[in-house]
Amino acid sequence: MKKIINExxxxxxxxxxxxxxxxxxxxxxxxxxxxxxxxxxxxLSFVYINLSTSPMVSGRTKPFDFEKKLAERLHIKIKCNSSSTYQTAFDxxxxxxxxDKPVLVYADMPYLDYLNLDEDSHFGGHAVVIWGYDHETEKFYISDRDNSDYAIRTPNGPxxxxxxxxxxxxxxxxxxxxHRPFPANNKYLDIQFNEYTQVSPHIILSAIQETCDTMLNAPAQLLGVNGIHKFSKEILKWSKFDEEKIKMAGITNYFMIHxxxxxxxxxxxxxxxxxxxQASSIVQSEEMKELGITYIAISEKWDRVADFMWKLSETADIQLLQQMSNMIKDIHAEKTAVLTSLQHIEL
Structure with a gap:
């Protein structure tokens, strides 16, 4: 038997x-x-995580915290289901x-051979869509981030x-x-659009206010703009790592940033x-548009940090740490100013 959702x-x-x-x-x-x-x-978020294998940063909220907020604001239902046995999830x-319902599932990345990842690089928070199956060949039809007009990079090439x-x-x-972090555990999303609410200026400003608040008033030094400042100092301590760990820190954070x-x-x-x-045209705010442009400029500075991380992964050159620290300090100051301006935008 074979089933494909052609639409x-x-x-x-x-x-x-x-x-x-x-x-x-x-x-x-x-x-x-x-x-x-x-x-x-x-x-949007920021956290500096000091793991034993390698310190790492993350720039987004925890898996499913984000989905819950999205559902609340758009008045849709997004339920994260899981099964204790894979057979139940399969059925x-x-x-x-x-x-005719495509299924958004979470998957541990190294088990998907097309991603060409190391067998130990576990991340079960990776989301893909299953939209068909073929019992004869015993294969699922899966849509991931890549597409014929959108290449993504893997260790073995795009x-x-x-x-x-x-x-x-x-x-x-x-x-x-x-496997941690974020074990997949047969999780999938059940999404219902019965009471969907169109995006409005109120929805946008509510979302922005929450982001500004969590970034500017984070409850811990490793979170939000505090975390970025902490990162600028902690990265200098990487000089004490052995060569293997500092290279691991470089490649890990390259992929967390780039x-x-x-x-x-x-x-x-x-x-x-x-x-x-995009939101500025709905809110009708030229200031929001300008702050968006500034945010993109900040993203380009983060990309330069990522480039240094790649060099660090290849060379283990601790001289790169001070340069990155200085860049991250600048990012911290700019980002704090942008978020402060952003939180004051009103209808």
């Missing part, structure tokens, strides 16, 4: 969850850009597909396929994984800048 259109994108949601929204005739989805869900997926045919066994390993890691560029700051520009 589902695959498309490439900048960030896994926003791209997956964009495709599902489009399928149900509620089109929104990735940037608008990201901004309305107050997806539910087939049922949804048979009912990939740009409209969809991937993935063995049932691979999908089982990816979905059933309990567009190659699915951030859209500049640790999600470019996406947020584009959101502000």
């Amino acid at each position: 589902f259109k695959t498309s490439g994108g900048k960030h896994c969850i926003t791209n997956a949601l964009k495709q599902v929204f489009e399928y149900y005739n509620y089109p929104l850009t990735e940037e608008m989805i990201f901004g309305i869900g107050s997806g 539910k997926t087939l049922k949804l597909l048979d009912d 990939i740009s396929q409209d969809y991937h045919l993935v063995d049932y066994k691979q999908v089982e390993l990816a979905r059933n994984s309990n 567009a190659d890691g699915g951030t859209g560029g500049g640790i999600f700051r470019r996406m947020y800048g584009d959101f502000l520009i």
Whole structure:
């Protein structure tokens, strides 16, 4: 037996969850850009995480915190379901597909062979859309971030396929994984649009106010603009790492900042800048548009930090740490000023 949802259109994108949601929204005739989805869900954040294997930064809110906010603001239902056994998840997926409902699932990335990742680089918060199956070949039809007109970088080179045919066994390993961080645990999203509310100036300003508040008034020194300042100091301590750890820190944070890691560029700051520009026409605020342009300029500075991280991963040159520290200090000052201006915009 074979089932494909022919009306589902695959498309490439900048960030896994926003791209997956964009495709599902489009399928149900509620089109929104990735940037608008990201901004309305107050997806922008910052945290410095001091893990034993490698310190790392993250520029977005926790998986599913963002989805909850998006659902609240648009008055839709996004329920994160999971199954204790993969067979239950498998059967539910087939049922949804048979009912012409594409399934947004979470998967542990190294088990998806087309991503060409190291077997130990576990991340179960990766979102893809399953939109068909073929029992004869035992393969699922999966849409990821790449597309024929949108290449993404993998360790073995770029990939740009409209969809991937993935063995049932691979999908089982990816979905059933309990590896940290963010174990996949057979999670999938059930999205209902019955009470969908069109994007309004009030929705946009509410989302922006929350982002400004969480960034400017973070409850811990490792979060928000405090975290960026902390990062500028902590990175100098990396000089004490052995060569292997400092190279790992370089490559890890390159992918956490650069567009190659699915951030859209500049640790999600470019996406947020584009959101502000798009939102400015709804709010009718020229100031918001200008701040969006400034945000994109800040994202370009983050990209330069990412370039240094790549060099660090290749050379382990600790002289790069001071240069990055100085750049991050500048970013902290600029970002604080932009957020302060942004939180005062009103209708």
